[in-house]
Amino acid sequence: MTFDVDRSVIMHEAASLFLSSKTASELCRGFVMHPILGEHVIGSEILLLTQNATIKTLAFFGRPFSSQGELVSLWDHQLIPEAFRANTVTKGSFKPENGEEVFVYCYPFSTLTQTLGVIVLLKSEEYEVELLKEDQITLALVGALWLESVGAGNIEDRHGTGSGNPADLSERQLSILQQMSEGMTNAQIASVQMLSQSTIRQETMRIFTSLSVSGRSEAAKRALHLGLVSKSQTTL
Secondary structure, three states, X not given: OEEOOOHHHHHHHHHHHHHHOOOHHHHHHHHHHOXXXXXXXXXXXXXXXXXXXXEEEEEEEEOOOOOOOOOEEOOOOOHHHHHHHHOOOEEEEEOOOOOOOEEEEEEEEEOOOOEXXXXXXXXXXXXXXXXXXXXXXXXXXXXXXXXXXXXOOOEOOOOOOOOOOHHHOOHHHHHHHHHHHOOOOHHHHHHHHOOOHHHHHHHHHHHHHHHOOOXXXXXXXXXXXXXXXXXXXXXX
């Protein structure tokens, strides 16, 4: 079901949301909490394409659609891969066991030649704002430019080297990650944590695996997008 809402209002509010969101977590939260764009929205999730043509969650707020930490192939016959492949809005619904029907809307963040990401909105009701095709293209381009501006480009697929799931990070690893993002060296972190540098190095490698990154700078950026570290002291 579509609803006729002033398109200029939708375009303005969406652009404002992108401009005010500094991380993927903030953007996901913004879509859920927005008084207009968040109508009936119960969850939002941003997904990116890895170098191995798999799809992985960058950030989410509320109820996520995908299984956290699990890689989905670009070639799977599902709503999200279809949005990536066809560079178009896809939609559907599912009904959890003993639950109310949930409606799924997948919007690509794309340039004219490639899809960089997809944002998925879950809604408690079948509710979609009517937008012109050119408006959809404009918002997709804005989304792609936003992803690039915050350094959230394609992520590497390190599946097989570890869990690849940020949720698996321990309290100690989160603490080390925060200190790492503040620019502290392994020696400094070891001193604060009262651990050996060897232990810090091992924990750092586990952090890289869980975040699917290859270095400290990438880890800090991805942790910031996921809301795992405080941005007030983060050094990128």
